[in-house]
Amino acid sequence: MTLESQIINKAIKVQIVKGINSPSSWLKACALIALALTFSPVFSEPLATPDIDDIEYPEDEAPNQMEVELGKILFFDPILSANNQMSCATCHDPNNGFGDGLKLSIGHDDKPLTRHTPHLYNLAWAHSLFWDGRAPSLEHQVLMPVFDPSEMNLSQKQMLERIELSPFYKTQFNRVFQQDNIDTHLVSLAIAAFMRSIISSNSPFDQYLAGDTNAISTEAVSGLKLFEGKAKCVECHDGANLTDGSYHSLGIARSDKGRGFVINDDSMNFRFKTPGLRNVSLTAPYMHDGSIADLEGVIRFYNDGGGTGPNKDNLMEELNLTEGEIRDLIAFLAALTQPISIARPSVPNNFTTDPSIQKKD
Amino acid sequence: MGMSPSKTCLSMLLFSTLLSSSYVNADSINGTISFIKKPPMVGIAYVPSQTVSEFSPEIDQLDKQFTTKMAVVNSGNKVIFKNSDNVEHNVFANDLSQSAKFDVGLMTPGGKKEITVDWQDNSIVRVGCKIHPKMRTYLASINTPFHKIIEFSKDTQEYTFVINNIPDDAKQVLFAIPKYDLITLDISSGSDWSSDITKKGKVRGQITIIKK
Incomplete structure (x- = not known):
């Protein structure tokens, strides 16, 4: 109600x-x-189970399994980093909620980056990527960290040379895309196809939505009511993936302008994308800067009305949640958990002709 | 002694009916659209004509959505954007292929902004919200009153539409879907026509039209 x-x-x-x-x-x-x-509450999409039919694939075509598998191998292959020691999975570790568990990500030469590694669950439905939304699709996004000097620091030329040197990749790209010439577009298509396959849609909460009233605890049911009511979480965390896909300032950022910098608009300064909450219990720490260690801390932060930074969203206000209500909200968030098991593939090891590539054992 | 007000009104109604009926064309286009898989968001069927039409649509934003999936506009005319939501919006377009670029800036709840269409005719421009990337609508700049916007939904693959009173000398029906290949049907002879609906050459469905 x-x-x-x-x-x-x-x-x-x-x-x-x-x-x-x-x-x-x-x-x-x-x-x-x-x-x-x-009184005009902010419109919220109903919480729901994600619908595969709502995914917008490139050219409206879902990738075949071979493309997904090729993307998975590339995702785990450290040849996509200049020093040949980092793969996408180094920061987006499937065993760590597709994050790294660190406050801030570690980039090239072990230097810390300025933001926390976001998780990868259910990005198939995302309309923008990165905390500041600077990539409009997974195909745009997937190689940006690879070519970023502060992250994986590989050039486009180096990447293609390395892939071309591998008989395995030559064969697989030809099988998947039916063309001999491997280009960055095909590499991005393959990795994006894998990332789009990381889907959580059968959590205890989804089973509860499907009619199994015993799928989640009574505390989680109370937490759900709070999530949609007193705690106002759905005003941003709505829809099937518990995100409005929009950008908000929680009063945390003071120097990182986030979305405002990307679109050169002061009104959007210090705003960051609302993350989806599927498997949120697995993706600590939280916020764009990893500044809150656990979910209890996150809820207490919101309960206090957020931070004191500039351009804070009008939606942020004290919630007056009791200790019991905080526990119930945590129970509900835990009911969104459905771990995705990804077996690490063997990556090809055929780079003996390129002395610049020293594979790490 | 003059006519009573009611008689005056009746006379004007009869006169205007006679006047307009002399310009009404009897033909109409009845169309059927089917998609093989999930349909796109929206399409527009139209009959080019020499008739000058002026369109200055008003598009609202409610429940974090545009209230229409497509609106017809004219080059040189205005489009009004309203915000009936309780949250801020920022409507923009940046379609370099159509030379269409605008940004209305931040729209607070209850706000209203307008833009002037300054890009080329015969184009479809995507419009979005900088704050809510899920939001999407399209502006179709076509210069004809004989058109029909067809909004599709993911659960339905079959659609019908009618364009009434098309000009007697109409020679073409065009059907456009954003990012799909433009379909041109030559209707100068015959009475029914059909074409595959394609996107980058791949068949996505079929359109059939009948002239009645």
Whole structure:
């Protein structure tokens, strides 16, 4: 039940209790209804199980399994880093919630980066990638860390030379894409195809939505009600993947302008993309800068009305959650957990003709 | 002594009916569209004509969505964007292939902004929100009153549409879907026509039209 309808129900109850002939009760009821009509909760998409039919594939075609497998091998292959020691999976470790568990990511030459590694769950439905949304699709996104000097620091030329040197990749690219020439577009298609396959859609919460009322605990059910009600989480974390795909400032950032820098718009300064919450229990620490260590800390942060940084979102306000309610919210977030098991593939090892490549054992 | 107001109104109605009926064309286009897989978001069928039409649509934003999936515009005319939501929006377009670029800036709840269409006719431009990347609508700059926007949904693969009172001398029906190949049907002879709906050459469905 929405807050609006709760208020109207309360107004009706006032009439029933006081009787229709009481002028004061009429006044009170009218005031409550007026409050309900002026109160305008932010629209939220219903929480739901993700629908495969809602995925927008490139050219409207889902990749075949061979393409996904090729992308998986590339995802785990350290030849995509200049020093041949980092793969995509180094930061996006499947055994670590597709993150690295660190506050800030580690880049080229073990230098710390400025943001926390985001998880990769259910990006098949994402409309923008990175904390600041600077990539409009997975195909745009997947090679940006590879070519970023501060991250994997590989040039486009080096990447293609390395892949071309591998008889395995030559054969596999030819099988998947039916062409001899391997280019960056094909590499990005393959890796994006794998990343789009990292899907969580059968968590205990999904089973609960499907009608299994015992799939989640009573605490989680209470947490769900809080999530959609008093705690106002759905005002940003809505829809099947519990994200509005939008950008908000929680009052955390003070120097990193986030979305505002990308689109050169001051009104968007210090705003970052709302992360999806599927498997959120596995993806600590939290926030774009990894500044909050655990989910309890996150909920207490929101309960206090967020941080004190600039351009803070109007949605951020004190929630007055009790200790029990905080525990219930954590129980609900835990019900979104469905670990995705990814077997690490063997990566090809055929680079003997290129002395610049020293594979790490 | 003059006519009573009611008689005056009746006369004007009859006159305008007669006047307009002399320009009404009897033919209409009835179309059927089918998709092999999940349909795209929206398409537009239209009959080019010499008739000058002016379009200045108003597009609202509600529940973090545009209230229409496509609107017809004219080069030189205005498009009004409203924000009936409780959150901020920032409508923009950046379609370099159509030389279409605008940014209305931040729109607070209740806000209203307008832009002037300054890009080429016969194009379809994608419009989005900088704050809510899920939001999408299209502006179709076609210069004809004889058109029909068809909004598709993921659960339905078959659609029908009608364009009434097309000009007697209409020679073409065009069907456009964003990112799909433009379909041109020559209707100068015969009474029914069909074509594959393709995207980059790949068949995605079929359109059939009948002239009645």
